[in-house]
Amino acid sequence: YRHSTQYRNWSFTPERLDQIRTEVNASASARVEETLKHFFESHPDLSREEEEAVASKAVPVTTHEELLLVNYFARMIISFAGKMNLPTEVAATAVAFFRRFFLSNSVMDLPPKEVFHTTLFFACKTENYFIGVDSFAKKAKTTTEAVLKHEFKLLESLNFTLMNHHPYKALHGFFLDIQNVLSGRVDMQYMGQVYTNCKKSISDALLTDAVYFFTPPQITLAILLMEDEALMMRYMQLKFGLQQDGDASAGQPSQSSEQQLANGINASKLLEVVKNCKSVISSKIIPAKDDAVKITAKIHYCQNPMAV
């Protein structure tokens, strides 16, 4: 994972991520201001009322508003992918591509709607789920031009890094390992239900910034912790030697061979990381449609002041 482009290019601290978004927003806002300045200069015959109307409606969106809009459309990608019966990993990759695109592009320069289908189609290709563009456009009720128009820009914005490690495979891995470590102590039908619930929660987690702060297995463990804390804690005790009070039990003479294997991991530190991840996932923002409409309107007026 350390060698992967996902780790090398798309892992950030919260502070760095904020800084990136602020910079992108500032740069786009400056362009919007310039556009508006140019607009006023080229329309000297506007009345004061008209000028004030433009000044109040054609306002650059804030960093937070950008994030709300991106997340709104990212959420739509998942539901749209579901309607098109696309595999889970394709939807997850599309969300990853979409959100990463807006770490180097502002919604003010390119509204999310314009790259919505592009990211989905590109994700299909990247995940070996090739659908011809004609067929895709027909199913998505759009045009082939709309699908392909920003493909190169997307590729550049992704820094040409296309491999994604999603938490789904890690979930399957932990599903297996829990069975081994808690052999005979867990009901398999219950485990199946836990697996199904966690899979849905992973899709939600992909819409948060947890994907930038934590590794896929850490996200999986956080979701397992949210789904069944007792099960997870028991697993961590047996697997990583976590003591019941949350401390690692390294050094205890009667560790199982599993714990010996896992002794490369500081169990209490892992738990701390997983809990942090859990809190990031839990504080997800679900943007309301009204907010998305208002932000989209602002962008529209910024790009088309005359529309005001």
Added chain:
Amino acid sequence: DLHKRYVLAESQYDDPFIKSLQTKKEYIASGFRADLVYDRMLTEAFM
């Protein structure tokens, strides 16, 4: 990797989906191996 953080214990796993594939003739003939699937998932979990 000499110090994998997991033991591949195929006999311990109750994975109905994978088990069902193991019995399908086209999968057997193709060379499909459940242990390779398990190994990949466990690698992703412990990477």
Added chain:
Amino acid sequence: EYSKEKKVGEGTYAVVYVGTKQSDERRIAIKEIKTSGFKDGLDMSAIREVKYLQEMQHVNVIELIDVFMAQNNLNLVLEFLPADLEMIIKDTSILFTQADIKSWLLMTLRGVHHCHRNFILHRDLKPNNLLLALDGQLKLADFGLARNMGSPQESLTSNVVTRWYRAPELLFGARHYTGAVDIWSVGIIFAELMLRIPYLPGKDDIDQIDVTFRALGTPTDRDWPEISTFGAYNKIQVYPPPSREELRRRFIAATENALDLMSGMLTMNPHKRLSPIQCLTSEYFVELPEPTAPSELP
């Protein structure tokens, strides 16, 4: 940052130039991917090359140095590799020894092992995709057909690997294959290195099945369970597997360990075919002669 100095090749989807990286004067190859004329946008081969080469850094896998867009074309900057194994095999003025073969095979297997431990299938291994650097290192190249190992629910296309190097399960249309297909290709390459001519050169896809089984014997349900499931199986000729003596006569210079390794890589049943680790740890690589140091290779 990069200069394109000379065009050295052109294919269906790319033009290859040799050039220089300005900052350190490193010799490079630039693969300029054609983007016009592909109605589905960026070509899948280009996507695959970028996707997988970005994730791998290994001495026996070609290095993707950089990627950039210019004039609406995608450009892959790759390390410059002036030769390939096919050139060496075909050029009868080049003499090579068993130690040389061992060295090339070792490097090939190391590259394949690295791909497989990253869960990547190459799916087009053949001598002209095994490129040779100036320092003698052999590198896997052309990842245009590569993909992730299939998830259990996925069906893969069997229409991969160049015909002569295609594993029997692919010839039969298998859709749930594994890295064993790459190992088969390496086994054929090993044979070709020893013979210096293509080992199983089928004229077309149907003939390839016949050529393969005539040389290595027709598998049965006993040694390859459920092979009779494949539709094409019932139409094939039955040939006996070659005896060890026949293999010795065909591969005159090969040691017993070499024949064991080659046979292991060319086992019909993909379940029983050797894995990269089994190949790399085989007796062949620890018996004399030692593999030639890459810098000493022809």
